[in-house]
Amino acid sequence: xxxxxxxxxxxxxxxxxxxxxxxxxxxxxxxxxxxxxxxxxxxxxxxxxxxxxxxxxxxxxxxxxxxxxxxxxxxxxxxxxxxxxxxxxxxxxxxxxxxxxxxxxxxxxxxxxxxxxxxxxxxxxxxxxxxxxxxxxxxxxxxxxxxx
Amino acid sequence: xxxxxxxxxxxxxxxxxxxxxxxxxxxxxxxxxxxxxxxxxxxxxxxxxxxxxxxxxxxxxxxxxxxxxxxxxxxxxxxxxxxxxxxxxxxxxxxxxxxxxxxxxxxxxxxxxxxxxxxxxxxxxxxxxxxxxxxxxxxxxxxxxxxxxxxxxxxxxxxxxxxxxxxxxxxxxxxxxxxxxxxxxxxxxxxxxxxxxxxxxxxxxxxxxxxxxxxxxxxxxxxxxxxxxxxxxxxxxxxxxxxxxxxxxxxxxxxxxxxxxxxxxxxxxxxxxxxxxxxxxxxxxxxxxxxxxxxxxxxxxxxxxxxxxxxxxxxxxxxxxx
Numbered sequence: 001x002x003x004x005x006x007x008x009x010x011x012x013x014x015x016x017x018x019x020x021x022x023x024x025x026x027x028x029x030x031x032x033x034x035x036x037x038x039x040x041x042x043x044x045x046x047x048x049x050x051x052x053x054x055x056x057x058x059x060x061x062x063x064x065x066x067x068x069x070x071x072x073x074x075x076x077x078x079x080x081x082x083x084x085x086x087x088x089x090x091x092x093x094x095x096x097x098x099x100x101x102x103x104x105x106x107x108x109x110x111x112x113x114x115x116x117x118x119x120x121x122x123x124x125x126x127x128x129x130x131x132x133x134x135x136x137x138x139x140x141x142x143x144x145x146x147x148x
Numbered sequence: 149x150x151x152x153x154x155x156x157x158x159x160x161x162x163x164x165x166x167x168x169x170x171x172x173x174x175x176x177x178x179x180x181x182x183x184x185x186x187x188x189x190x191x192x193x194x195x196x197x198x199x200x201x202x203x204x205x206x207x208x209x210x211x212x213x214x215x216x217x218x219x220x221x222x223x224x225x226x227x228x229x230x231x232x233x234x235x236x237x238x239x240x241x242x243x244x245x246x247x248x249x250x251x252x253x254x255x256x257x258x259x260x261x262x263x264x265x266x267x268x269x270x271x272x273x274x275x276x277x278x279x280x281x282x283x284x285x286x287x288x289x290x291x292x293x294x295x296x297x298x299x300x301x302x303x304x305x306x307x308x309x310x311x312x313x314x315x316x317x318x319x320x321x322x323x324x325x326x327x328x329x330x331x332x333x334x335x336x337x338x339x340x341x342x343x344x345x346x347x348x349x350x351x352x353x354x355x356x357x358x359x360x361x362x363x364x365x366x367x368x369x370x371x372x373x374x375x376x377x378x379x380x381x382x383x384x385x386x387x388x389x390x391x392x393x394x395x396x397x398x399x400x401x402x403x404x405x406x407x408x409x410x411x412x413x414x415x416x417x418x419x420x421x422x423x424x425x426x427x428x429x430x431x432x433x434x435x436x437x438x439x440x441x442x443x444x445x446x447x448x449x450x451x452x453x454x455x456x457x458x459x460x461x462x463x464x465x466x467x468x469x470x
Binding site: 005015040079 | 161192193195196201205208257261263264268270282317318321328332334340341346351356360361364365
């Protein structure tokens with residue numbers, strides 16, 4: 001039977017051919033054509049330097065004094081999006097992003113967050129051992145106008 | 149032209165048993181059922197976000213027909229979840245195999261597309277999702293299925309040989325396309341490293357720092373240890389680039405294919421152990437290719453061992469042998 005082979009061939013050519021699209025029209029990190037993706041993860045080499053990384057967490061303080069770790073579940077996002085959309089800008093002092101985060105967190109909350117605090121450490125390899133250095137905390141308070 | 153068509157047919161459409169494809173169906177559906185989407189996390193995503201951030205094409209197409217506030221609600225997602233799960237179970241046992249596979253694959257596509265519509269996209273599910281969909285387009289229920297069992301009495305009554313149902317010329321192309329896609333994506337990943345950074349990717353620091361950045365948050369002991377080993381970093385960097393760039397050789401020289409599939413499995417296991425990258429579905433794909441694409445190599449190896457092992461042990465036991 002010729003027909004199944006013809007249709008299968010069309011599918012094969014389509015699937016293979018479509019993989020040229022994300023390469024020719026590269027979207028970077030914000031790809032929207034899943035499962036047809038560009039596969040350029042970790043392409044960037046890292047020049048010689050210290051083996052280190054920074055780990056940050058966001059804690060929220062509510063109006064009743066409760067402290068809570070701000071997780072992806074709380075924000076309603078994924079890990080990379082939490083890092084890129086909120087953590088990274090806030091670690092550079094972006095207070096607008098902090099206000100945006102507070103607004104997102106406070107949607108539908110009876111006990112709203114009034115403050116978010118960014119804490120973290122710098123981990124690095126020193127000789128044969130692993131060392132840790134605390135990073136200065138950054139605190140952002142909710143704009144009073146948002147509480148009303 | 150005819151020669152090219154013949155070559156095309158010889159590669160993609162050899163006549164083979166449908167049991168291989170049926171095994172693929174069972175393995176792939178089992179794997180996808182094991183790594184099934186989390187209902188609660190999808191409800192959470194849909195509830196906490198009033199809108200998508202970067203909706204995937206599939207999600208945009210769906211919401212063009214079915215509005216977001218109809219399907220991507222707790223009730224809508226729960227309904228989709230159960231439809232997909234039931235379709236997966238019927239696909240596993242091979243009942244209404246093709247429609248079941250299609251609904252199961254599409255349901256999983258929607259869930260993954262939904263998860264990646266909030267400014268976060270990853271790669272582990274992509275190729276497996278395509279493979280799952282191709283199973284719906286091939287005779288995956290012809291063997292090892294309830295459909296096959298139900299078909300036999302009908303075929304016997306019609307006087308047809310039931311053996312005829314066991315082979316097909318469209319039973320191999322899903323596995324073959326999985327092989328081609330793996331080769332393309334590995335090559336793409338390797339080429340991007342070389343194009344962006346030249347030999348710099350193999351400086352050791354690249355592997356060390358990427359590994360450290362991924363291992364630390366999850367306290368992965370092996371990854372943290374590896375991050376401190378510069379020589380290993382250089383060697384692994386070179387291995388990674390060479391493996392990704394040359395995986396396509398398994399297409400051109402089929403005898404090398406088992407070597408590449410086996411190394412791919414080790415590669416992804418190592419990525420998980422050191423960096424927490426969950427390319428489990430790639431491991432499953434490579435394992436299926438290793439054992440089912442050219443099953444002759446494994447049988448040949450087992451036969452050679454069966455022949456030679458007794459001979460080797462007799463040689464060791466023979467008097468005067470050193």
